[in-house]
Amino acid sequence: MSPAPATDKDPETETEHDTLKYSLLGPSLTKSGQDNVDQQKVSEIIYNASKGSKFFNNEENRDKNLTAKIEKILAKKKELEKLDLAHDIRKADDCIAELELSRDLSQSVVHIDCDAFYAACEELDRPELKEVPFSVGKGVLTTCNYHARKFGCRSGMAGFVAKKLCPQLIQVPLNFEKYTAKAQEVREIIVDYDPRFESASIDEAYLNITEYCSMNDISPEDAVQQLRREVHEKTKITISAGIAANAKLAKICSNQNKPNGQFRLANDRNVIMAFMRDLPTRKVNGIGRVFERELDAIGVKTCGDIYTYRQYISKLFGEKAFTFLMQCYLGLGRTKVQPAEEYERKSVGTESTFGDMSGHIELRDKLRQTAEELEKDMLRTQFKGRTLCLKVKLHTYEVFTRQVIPPKAIYLADDLYKFSVPMLTRLEQEFPGMKLRLMGLRCTNLVSMKKPDTMAFFGFKKRPGTDLDSSDIPDDEQLKRKADVLDKDGQWEAIPAELLFEDAERQEREEEFEELETLSQLEEVDKRRHHGKEVVPNPRKQDSPVEEWWDCPICLRPQVASEKEFNEHIDLCLSRQTIRNAVQETSGAGRPPRESTPSNKKSKTSEKSKDKTVLGDPKQRRLFFG
DNA sequence: GCGGATCAC
DNA sequence: TATGGTGATCCGC
Missing domain, CATH: 3.30.70.270 (Reverse transcriptase/Diguanylate cyclase domain)
Structure with missing residues (x-):
């Protein structure tokens, strides 16, 4: 990033600094207790405390990108203004009329x-x-009392910044x-x-x-x-x-x-409409700092303004945003309230921040550690994942994610690790010598392996003679055993309802399809990795202890790797082999299966704890009320 | 479907 | 000296 020689007279620079300063105030600006705070002064202090840091540079970058995005939106709006938008107005009004029909004023x-x-x-x-004045949470404030808020302290603020505001x-x-x-x-x-x-x-x-x-x-x-x-x-x-x-x-x-x-x-409809008319958009749940700025740019400051600009919104922000904003304008929302447990979970994941880290071995150790954390969460929540997503944050605070679909739903640390290593490798190739400050793993497309009473609740009954509970085994171990048995299938019998059978059938078809997908994906990765030249070894990090060539006995390709990495490669190769065999069985085509090769077990790595855990365990929040 | 981005708490 | 973790959703490609 090029530090623009900022002259105070350059209006563009001033605007950029203003938006950046506003952004640095944090997402909880609208929280209470800030009414009598001199925001100008606070933002000045935050700005100066942050200036020059990597965090700041990243924020500055994001702010510039957003400014560019907003310019595009404005250009597009200008184009739209030249056109006859009578049709769009009518379309919006039709939509508003239809939404109005759903208004329910009978509930409290x-x-x-x-x-x-x-x-x-x-x-x-x-x-x-x-x-x-005091805060809860040290590295980053999770919350603070109202005395502290008078000084401009807020949740989400870095501890050292809060100290500057309130020594x-x-x-x-x-x-x-x-x-x-x-x-x-x-x-x-x-x-x-x-x-x-x-x-x-x-x-x-x-x-x-x-x-x-x-x-x-x-x-x-x-x-x-x-x-x-x-x-x-x-x-x-x-x-x-x-x-x-x-x-x-x-x-x-x-x-x-x-x-x-x-x-x-x-x-009362009129009361509600009047209330929304003057309500700043940011007060609505779902409109954050970014959308607030985008809306502001086209002239929408309050929910009432949404109506004035209704002809532009779907073209500028999309259909979903359009419907959402019309509901805001009308003051519509759901009246249904239901226990949180009745919502279906979509993902399970874990991530952690640490001191800057680089090097193949260190990163793989961290990945292994992350996989083990995730296994615990998968066991706790009793899910397996059909999709695995790796997230990294570079030392520059830039975030990247990569995902794969393993050949089967997974939850064990060994599998989580095995299938995430290639993603890490891929990232290392994209960003040679990358330094990380965060790593995370998340499973999505979940498959439940829930305990009996929960399953019964959702319409399944247990087969006789499969009771897995034994009170003299520790909880963790019990969960794992249940998972193992469930792995072998045949534990759960759907109550004979056609819908459920159809569902199960569809799921099986999806499973087959996903296996094929995974296979082609893995081969795609292979092609990319070996595209053009013959197996170009990665530029090795100096801190990698071993540097040797090995021939993989399965794929027969030469590998540059430490023994550990070589073992990882074999594991991956074996899993590909498994997929090929499975596909051959179902499709009846392809080459004959190769001989399988026993792979060495990965040695467990002792881990120095570099983590600077500043917050409590938010996962525990989920235990509450459920 | 993937990856980036936003949002809430 | 130095800026979080979990989960959901949407968009563009």
Whole structure:
């Protein structure tokens, strides 16, 4: 990046710095407790504290890209302005009319939000903290109390930046068990108001109190007043609440009178429309810093402005965004509230940040470690993944991801590692000598291997004589054994419902298809790797201890690799072999199977812990309310 | 379907 | 000295 010689007179540079400074203020700008803060001064301090760092440079880069993207949007809008958009206006109006038909004003939805939750929990144990500015979380603030917010401190802010804003800031370490236990107390109270309440996070929940209000002949305001009083009396936690016709509005309303307040928006179309008309777009859940800027650029500052520019929106931002924004303009949202467990999980993943790291061996050790972390999570959640995704963040803060579809759904560390190594290798080829600050693995396209009662809940029954529970085996080991047995198939019998059978059939077909896909993908990688020249060895890092040529007995290609890498290559080659055989079996075509070669077991690597874990384990959040 | 990007908490 | 982890979704290609 070229540091532009910035003269104060260059308006473009000034604008860029303004947008960058705004971006550096962080995503939680709209949070409460910032009303009387001199944002100009705060942003100046943050800017100066960050200037010159790699983080800053990356932010600057992102800001420039966004500015360029916005210029494109504006150019496109200018083109559109030359055209006759009567058709687009009519289309938008038709859509608005149709959405209007879905308006439901019969429900009372509540969003509750515990005020500075972690900080409040800490204050209960250490009352002296109430009087001083303090934050929870050290490297990065997860939250802070209202004293600290007066200085401009916010969640997501780097600890050292917060210290610049507020030198007397006290930083308290996270204690997740404490927050989980406290949240459970809150849960036990709100369940009386809606047994099917939906927890949105550890400190937030949606309730539908329509029935509660009619059963108890009480107004929504009074019911929520009572709920908040009860929560405060029994848990000493203050909460803020929003009451409205749907979840989207309730969420906005809970921010209205924070902290320790509530706000009701009447279930009245005119009232709702008037409320949305003046509401800044950023207040809506789903509109963040980027979309806010993009909308602002075309003239949309409030949800009311959306209507004015309705003829441009779908062409500039896409159909999904169009529908979403029209719903914002109209103040529409879902009225359905349901327990979080009833939502289907889409992925399981883990990632961690560490001091800059490079070198083949180190990176593979870290990958191995990451794979083992993910195995734990897969066992905990009882899923296997059909797709595996590797994520890295370079020392420059640039993020890249690569994914593969293994020949079968996987969850064991050995498999996770085996199938992610080629992705790492590929990245190393793309970015020679890359230095990483983060590595992560994630499984998607999940396949459940859930325990009996859960399966029963979803319409499966257990086959007789397959009870896997034995109380004298540790939990972890039990989960693994269950997974192993389930691996062999035939554990679960679908209740004879045609739909389920159809589903299973489709799944089998998909499995076959995915195996073929994987095969062609792997071969594609091969072609790329050996494209043109004959096996060009990677430029080796100086810190790699072994440098030798080996011939792979399976693919017969020469490999430059340490013994460890060579073993990895053999593992991969073997897995390809397995796929080929499987494809041959099903298709009846292809070459005869080769002889298989036993592969050496990878030696376990002892790991020096370079990790600088600054936050607690957010995975534990998922244990709450479920 | 893949990879980049945004968003929430 | 120095800026998080988990999960979801959307878009362009």
